[in-house]
Amino acid sequence: MNILVVGRGGREHSMIMSLALSETIESLYAAPGNGGIASQANCVPISETDIDGLLAFAKEKAIDLTIIGPENPLLLGIANRFQDENLAIFAPTKEAALLEGSKSYAKAFMQKHGIPTADYASFTNADQAKKYIEKKGAPIVVKADGLASGKGVIVAETKVEALSAIDDMLVTKTFDEAGTTIVIEEFLAGKEFSLMAFVHENNVYPMVPARDHKRAYDNDEGPNTGGMGAFAPVPDVTEDLLAFATTEILQKTADGLMKEGRPFTGILYAGLMMTDDGPRVIEFNTRFGDPETQVVLPLLKNDLLQVFIDVMEGVNPKLQWEDSACVGVVVASIGYPAGYQKGVEIPELKPEGSSFTVHAGTKKLRTALVSDGGRVLLVGAKGSSLGEATNLAYRTLLPMKDSQAFFYRKDIGE
Incomplete structure (x- = not known):
């Protein structure tokens, strides 16, 4: 083929x-x-x-x-x-991808179909949004409605931060058209995890759960990014939690899209928060997550092409997964997620054993490999345990430890 x-x-x-x-x-x-x-x-x-x-x-x-x-x-x-x-x-x-393309549509969809998520309100007017913040208080979450490359979400710890986020989105248009409508959500406390599934119409085939690290710096500090690393599976996500998330979130979503005349074929991604009341949807993506894909697919035993074909033909792909852990650490350009330099030569890494390198923002320049984006590489590894995989990934990264052009978090997998 x-x-x-x-x-x-x-x-x-x-x-x-x-x-x-x-x-x-x-x-x-x-x-x-x-x-x-x-x-x-x-x-x-x-x-x-x-x-x-x-x-x-x-x-x-x-x-x-x-x-x-x-x-x-x-x-x-x-x-x-x-x-x-x-x-x-x-x-x-x-039509089906609007589930990711508009957060206000996604929230209204979840409300309509009984899918657990945070309370919310949508706004196009800054003054009205600020009145809502004054009423609700903080912490609270402010989101640009449209696509913002994973950066249009502000978790505001104070009302001042929330009001500033409203100004950034609705007044100064930091996110251009993506922020002409904003969604303000209640803050959900708990641990996040991501659950992706191969979907065709009413058929849903979940993958192993993953957890990514979105903040730029160690200890979950700094600005939100598109993801600084991930690991799979997630030890604290139980079989019961997975079953609930599959039936009450993924399956209900696929069924709801069918009912609305928007049949879904592709990858459905649910970003979830484990709250005291069970999993709640933070966001939907309508494609493979990044960097979660880089630690989930290495654990898949099946022929990926055959999985795609089976799913599209309505055949159960009977997914099989390695009994291993996989960890991936993102190497980013200094300055990311704000301004950063491109065209910087990337030090050579030599993966060993089950470690591997995935390229994100790179390009070939004559004989050299140079940076071409904010997130440059993901260095991953598999192991019999999360600790073993993490140690191998970081051992592979040692040549970049003291780089003046690139950085990476030292606590991925913890």
Whole structure:
């Protein structure tokens, strides 16, 4: 089969690392790919959002299945366009992807279908939003309604922080169109975890749970990022919790989308908080999470391509998972998630044993590998325990310990 993966980050490299193991793939392409992906797939210079270009390429190369990694092309309707041309694509339509594309839609959807989540209110007017904050107090959560690359969420510890977040989003337009509507939610206390599932219409096949670390610095300090590391599975997520999250959240979501005429095919991601009252949805994504994918897929025993095919055909893929732990540590450019320098040469890392390197923001510049984004690499490892995997990942990272251009958290997996 000829397979096309759309995207350029760590999530897409992780998918390609798994797909490259499939014996049924003749040609594996990535659009546009990155410096690491280029060693395992044919990278083509087509942007993720160039739907016309991707369509033309899929036809030219007789692509049998296209798999979408990032969120932006989903909201642009890439699945709709491919389906109109009778081209197989593993991705939700733009109507189903609105579950990620609009937090206010997602909150109203959950309320309608009895899916547990935090209380909320939506606003387009800053003064009204501020009155709501004055009434509710803090801590409280302020979110940009649209896509903001994982950075449009402010967990405000004080009313002053919350009011400032409202000004940033609704007045100074920090997040452009993504922040023209905001969602203000009650603060949920507890531990977070992520649960992803392969979904086709009413069929839901959950993966192992993962936990990511969103703050930039050790001890969960600093600004929110797209994720500074992750591990899977999550020891404190019990079988009962998983069963509840699968039936009361993932399955209800898939069923609700069917009822609303928005059938879902793709990856459904639930970001969950373990509260005293059970799991509550913090957010939905309608694609593989990043960096969770990088620690979940290495534990999958199945042929990933066959899983995609089975799910799309309504066949139970009978997912099988290694009895191991996987940890991934993100290496980021100094300054991330704010301004950072690109084009910096990346020190060579030498993975050993079960450790591995996933490329996110990298590109080849002549013979050198250089940075091309905020999150540059993820260094991961598998082990019989979380501790063993963590130790191996950090041992692999030693050549970057004193880097003046890159940084990473020292407490991933704790």
